Amino acid sequence: xKKTILIFVIAGLVLVTLIFWAVNSKLSGGLPEILMxxxxxxxxxxxxxxxxxxxxxxxxxxxxxDELSKRVKTKASSLSFYISIYLWLFIMYISDKTTLExxxxxGAGIMGMAIVFFLSWIGIKFIGPRYE
Amino acid sequence: MNNRIKxxxxxxxxxxxxLAQQVGVRRETIVFLEKGKxxxxxxxxxxxxxxxxxxIEEVFIFGV
Numbered sequence: 001x002k003k004t005i006l007i008f009v010i011a012g013l014v015l016v017t018l019i020f021w022a023v024n025s026k027l028s029g030g031l032p033e034i035l036m037x038x039x040x041x042x043x044x045x046x047x048x049x050x051x052x053x054x055x056x057x058x059x060x061x062x063x064x065x066d067e068l069s070k071r072v073k074t075k076a077s078s079l080s081f082y083i084s085i086y087l088w089l090f091i092m093y094i095s096d097k098t099t100l101e102x103x104x105x106x107g108a109g110i111m112g113m114a115i116v117f118f119l120s121w122i123g124i125k126f127i128g129p130r131y132e
Numbered sequence: 133m134n135n136r137i138k139x140x141x142x143x144x145x146x147x148x149x150x151l152a153q154q155v156g157v158r159r160e161t162i163v164f165l166e167k168g169k170x171x172x173x174x175x176x177x178x179x180x181x182x183x184x185x186x187x188i189e190e191v192f193i194f195g196v
């Protein structure tokens with residue numbers, strides 16, 4: 001239960017920070033800002049979704065995690081790591097061809113890694129872990 | 133690997149949630165097992181077989 005509460009607290013804090021950032025930084029509404037905001041919202045939404053699933057398991061008196069959910073998480077982690085290597089290679093490639101600053105590129109890379117993990121998790125969860 | 137979980141669950145009049153609670157996994161894991169999308173660990177396979185009071189090889193059929 002502690003872990004579930006922690007997930008909600010962290011996701012809530014990130015959401016509040018995002019709202020503050022969006023309100024105070026006077027967003028120009030450009031494509032990079034919208035993409036950044038959308039990516040962050042996907043990540044926060046994913047955290048809330050995970051928290052809700054854990055809560056539902058608790059209400060059903062099921063374990064929050066079992067061998068299938070751990071295997072899905074492990075497979076999603078390994079797949080997203082593999083994809084992230086190519087993501088960073090792509091970022092390195094475009095870094096010379098774009099006017100974006102280094103910290104923006106690093107931020108985009110980290111956000112991309114989170115989104116890649118989210119997509120890998122969704123894919124493996126619904127398809128099911130393939131057998132070795 | 134095939135299994136007879138769905139058939140045995142019906143025979144023992146158990147819901148997916150009840151079986152999941154008895155073997156200590158989530159209902160979703162039983163759903164994946166019944167669909168043949170997931171191979172259980174040896175411990176889970178033994179736990180499920182014990183619920184049905186059958187030898188493991190009568191619940192899980194390897195190589196079919």
